[in-house]
Amino acid sequence: MKIGIIGAGAAGLSAAFDLSAKGHKVVVYESAPFIGGQASTIPVGGNPLERGYHHLFTNDQAILDLMSDLGVAEAMKWYPSRVGTYTSGKVYKTTxxxxxxxxxxxxxxxxxxxxxxxxxxxxxxxxxxxxxxxxxxxxxxxxxxxxxxxxxxxxxxxxxxxxxxxxxxxxxxxxxxxxxxxxQGIRGREMLGYPDGSFDTIFDKLTAAIKSRDGEIHTSTPVERVEVVAGVAKALIAKSPSGEKIREEFDTILSTVPSFSFPDLVDLQDDYKKRLTDVHYLAAVVVVLEMDRPLTKFYWMNIADSDVPFLGLIEHTNMLPKEWYDGRNILYLTNYLDRTDPVYSMSQDELLDLYLPHLTKFNPEFDRSWIKKVHYNALSAAQPIIGTNYSKAIPDHRTPVEKLYLANTTQIYPEDRGTNYSIKMGRELADMIIEDEQHGWKSWK
Ligand SMILES: Cc1cc2nc3c(=O)[nH]c(=O)nc-3n(C[C@H](O)[C@H](O)[C@H](O)COP(=O)(O)OP(=O)(O)OC[C@H]3O[C@@H](n4cnc5c(N)ncnc54)[C@H](O)[C@@H]3O)c2cc1C
Incomplete structure (x- = not known):
């Protein structure tokens, strides 16, 4: 089979890895200039760091299995986390x-x-x-x-x-x-996982394995349309990095794009489309500060005070060595919000003016001069809002268009979305595609 995959995040690349391992030709199109999707990185002090803070839990088995299959299981390390809670004007240790x-x-x-x-x-x-x-x-x-x-x-x-x-x-x-x-027990701290070399360790190995099996990954190549002939997915229409139109035919297509943009790529039956558009997504706005000293001694700060204009404060180097980042202390300030929220459209400087005056609440000595560099990232499909009775409303991976599959974070349930579950889903989709090839396409209903 020749399989077209839209999106080079955890789900798309995991599916491509398994499909190419079974001898199928995979071609992955990614709109961003980089791979990794929401778990992608930026260089900080000579090493990669996730655009949005990332860690793993000890029961994230699918990612551990994948790392094992990629031969990088030993890169996963476990660290005790330190948790604080800010409430009523005070930081409490709640580890x-x-x-x-x-x-x-x-x-x-x-x-x-x-x-x-x-x-x-x-x-x-x-x-x-x-x-x-x-x-x-x-x-x-x-x-x-x-x-x-x-x-x-x-x-x-x-x-x-x-x-x-x-x-x-x-x-x-x-x-x-x-x-x-x-x-681990009443005195035990939560142990969180982080791969040596960042999540790039996994994505780089996935890329190398896919390419070694004649698979292709094209970045800066957004898919604009799925071509459908007589109810069957036939081809992908994409835009090359130089702006030219590409049309490539496939036997099967897997899309990993968010539910709100999938209907822009293909016409879908109303009842299926409604399942997609009924799920609301929150965007994330993440400011990453490189500082010359730590703000607090905690990795994760719960903020139980609506006067603070951000929802999370994660001090990455309070769990991981700052030497990885040229001695810089890494602090993430994060917000999950609606894409129509004015904060989502704020510039980096506007966000800093809004956020920084509140950092003295966590450390009265904080001074702006501690900040040596700032990074800013906005992610539009960061967190789906999964409401009640969702098992009856979840969109099927098999779409109403034959040979067209969908795998995105709205289809992870009852667990919360995360890299582990996107990997699990990507690999399950690879199995589903192969099974359908052998036994015939099954309708989504
Ligand atoms: C701030 C933040 C913190 C997080 N923290 C954690 C954490 O601590 N631990 C954890 O496990 N998970 C965490 N996550 C969640 C995790 O990163 C995601 O659940 C996971 O990476 C999603 O993978 P995915 O492949 O399903 O989707 P995505 O990563 O969204 O991949 C989809 C890809 O499709 C591409 N795409 C979209 N449209 C098109 C198109 N038209 N053509 C081509 N390509 C297209 C996108 O650019 C993207 O690369 C966090 C997420 C955020 C936002």
Whole structure:
């Protein structure tokens, strides 16, 4: 088979890796000038660093398996993370379960309740029973009080911004499962994974393997249209880096583009299209500061204060060696927001003027002169908002157009999106494409 793949992120490249391993010809088109999609990197102090902070959890098995298949399993290293929570004008250490027991921002009784509650959710086996309620409602009803207000509500808001009260309960359930897997006992810190050499270690190996099997990866080559003949996907129409129109025929096409842009590439049956457009995406605005000293001693800061105009503060070099970045301390300031939010359209300088005055809340000595360099990234399809009863609304990988498949982050459920799950999905799609080739195309319904 000759397979055209749209997008060279974790999903597209993982699918290309497995399909090319089975002897199929793959051609990947990527609109950006680089590969890696949302997990792509920029050079900082001579080494690659993700545009948006990235780490892995101990139960991210699919990415570990892929690294093993690529011969780079030993590059994955595990680090204890340090977590803080900013609330009521103060930073609290909330790294271990014991820290939460000492978390003075909530009454003692609520702290006990919080711990018992997490254990209770951790024991729930069937997430489908939780599907018809939002996490916000479920937690407010069953946990409530300061324990919800100071711990879980800020986490939901930090992740989903203004859409925090629309998220289905399975998201919370899967978060608790992941967190339990990454923690070791009441005193234990959460262990987070990061590959030596950044996520590029995986993407570079994927690229080399695909190319060694006669596969092609074309960057700066956006696909503009999927050509369909008599209901069957036939060809991709793309624009070359020099602006010329390319038309290439394929036996099968896999798209990994976001749901909101897929209908621009191909005409789709209304009911399938509705499933795509019903899912709202949040964009991410990420400012990366290279500083000459750390701001705090924490890797991850939960922000439980609506006066702070960003949702997350991640100090990468409080978990990973700053020597990798020429001695610079790397601090990410991140926001998840609607693409219509004025903050999404702000320039780098406007964002700095908005954000920097708040950094003294985390360290009163902070001074702008600590910043040596600034990077700014905006990602339009950063976080899908997955609401209630989503298992009945999830778009099928097999689209209404024969031989055209879709694999994007809205099809990851009940887990939260992440590189691990895009890799898992990309590899499952490779199997599905091969199976359909052998047994015939199956309709999406
Ligand atoms: C700020 C931030 C922090 C994150 N932190 C983590 C983390 O800590 N751990 C973790 O595991 N995950 C994290 N993620 C999520 C993770 O990066 C993504 O879930 C994963 O990389 C998605 O991979 P994908 O291949 O499904 O999609 P994408 O990476 O979005 O890939 C899709 C690709 O398609 C390309 N494309 C789109 N349209 C076209 C077109 N018309 N023609 C050609 N190409 C096109 C895009 O340029 C892109 O490269 C984070 C994401 C963000 C935004």
């Amino acid at each position: 271990t379960a014991l820290d939460l027991l000492r978390f003075g921002a909530i009454p003692f009784f609520d702290r006990i309740k919080l711990g018992l509650f997490a254990l209770k959710v951790g024991r729930i086996k069937e997430w489908r029973d939780l599907e018809d309620q939002t996490a916000d409602y479920w937690l407010r009803e069953r946990l409530g009080g300061k324990a919800y207000e100071k711990v879980w509500e800020p986490l939901l808001k930090g992740k989903f911004g203004d859409f925090y009260d629309r998220i289905g309960m399975p998201w919370f359930w899967s978060k608790i499962q992941t967190r339990f897997a990454s923690r």
